[in-house]
Amino acid sequence: MILHTNDVFKVTRPEDIFETRGRFAYFRVELLSQKGNIDVSLKLTGRLDWTFTRSITLTRKTNDKGVAVFPVGRICESLIQGTKSNLITYVITASEYDHAGPALYAVPGFADREILPEWGDGENISQFYPAAPCIVVYPNAGFEQSLFFPKQTGELFVLTPSSTTTEKYIGNSAFSPIIPFDPAKIPSEDLGKPLAVGATPTDYNAEIRTYYDYCTKGIFLKWTDAAGIPYLYRWTQESKTDEMSVESTYHQLDDTLTPRDVQNKTLAKRYTLHSRIVERDVFNLCRTILGCQDLFMYDPDVGNWVRFMVEDSESEDTGAPMQDLVVEIVRYEYL
Known part of the structure; x- marks a missing residue:
């Protein structure tokens, strides 16, 4: 969870990438004045595309300690249903003060630990949790594949070792930690070598443990x-x-x-x-x-x-x- 404090309240929110059915899918707002029975509202917005959004506003009273808690998992699932972005933005209003936070990425599903976004090195399973720490690639099967990488820095690229000089990538995502890629685009000189994720087509800075399967039967x-x-x-x-x-x-x-x-x-x-x-x-x-x-x-x-x-x-x-x-x-x- 991430803690943010301003002049009016403290807010504890999910990580930038969070599972909607996990136990960390909530917002906790605590007024610094610790006054009870104060209205606190949370506006959640899911982006359907770049021009159309879907939103909902939740309002709760603070308790005697000035705290209001908003479970948001199922609500976020409904806001992103049918979308490809899965982006959620939020605005918290309390005591005539508005706080607009960064965009969050909601993953529909459950995990009992938080996703802590970082680049990692492909060796530590916790850095890719809840995804498996490896991927099996099928260059000859003709299927598009996807790679989960817990980092939200804008655009992400799936790269091969030669991408550092050719600037050619085999997949990219504008804002999602789930990156689609085409294994058929892997250059012949890179077959058998690990894939990586980068913030640009030349940033081969997060190598993924990669296994290759060239068989098409099964x-x-x-x-x-x-x-x-x-x-x-x-x-x-x-x-x-x-x-x-x-x-x-x-x-x-x-x-x-x-x-x-x-x-x-x-x-x-x-x-x-x-x-x-x-x-x-x-x-x-x-x-x-x-x-x-x-x-x-x-x-x-x-x-x-x-x-x-x-x-x-x-x-x-x-x-x-x-x-x-x-x-x-x-x-x-x-x-």
């Missing part, structure tokens, strides 16, 4: 974890089953007015998948699929992503340096 899944961080990974299929169940049966007349039985059926397409035996940091990346918010599998037959859900999967961390994660995913089709 099951590609992309998901958003419980903290709102996007991931993409290629899994190995162990089995696939189709299960048909009948929910109900009722009578219906056909075109000749002859009675017939009609059934409501559900088809469950179920896959058992393996991460394969992988390094610990990749294993931890794969574990973010447990409890994920959204899950999609790429269907090469239709050339599109199809929604699935994780079902009856568990992960046991044995402490071994290399482990295999097994998950079961399912898609229900109502016939």
Whole structure:
């Protein structure tokens, strides 16, 4: 949390990047005069684009100690719903004094620790929390990928080692810590080398632990974890089953007015998948699929992503340096 003090009140607010369902998604305003029953208002604004915004104003009375607390997580989620920026601005008004703070970035999701924005060196997991400390890149798969980096300095760039001289980057974001990039744009001389994040196309100053996977066979899944961080990974299929169940049966007349039985059926397409035996940091990346918010599998037959859900999967961390994660995913089709 960040503390700001002016002549009228102290305000404790979330970090510049915060999870909407985390326990740090609140504003605490304390009047320096410690007077009770004073109106304090908090205006929150979510930017839909550069010309249109959505806002709400909350008003509360201070308690006997001059304190008013505003939980804002769910409200911020509603303000940024359907947007790409996720930016939240705020204005606090108390005792005829207005305080306009900096723009904050709201990540829909939950994490039990704060995101502390800093560049880091790609080695310390806490500096990238709640994201995994590594990324698996698929140059030949044809998919756009995303990289989470907890820094909000304006524009951010995903870079390769040659970017420092060529000024060419493979992805950028104007204001979001979630940076989309195209792995197919990685120069051949940089394949196998770590990616980095920079504030300019030549600032190769935050190297990310990077693994390369050139295979295009298998099951590609992309998901958003419980903290709102996007991931993409290629899994190995162990089995696939189709299960048909009948929910109900009722009578219906056909075109000749002859009675017939009609059934409501559900088809469950179920896959058992393996991460394969992988390094610990990749294993931890794969574990973010447990409890994920959204899950999609790429269907090469239709050339599109199809929604699935994780079902009856568990992960046991044995402490071994290399482990295999097994998950079961399912898609229900109502016939």
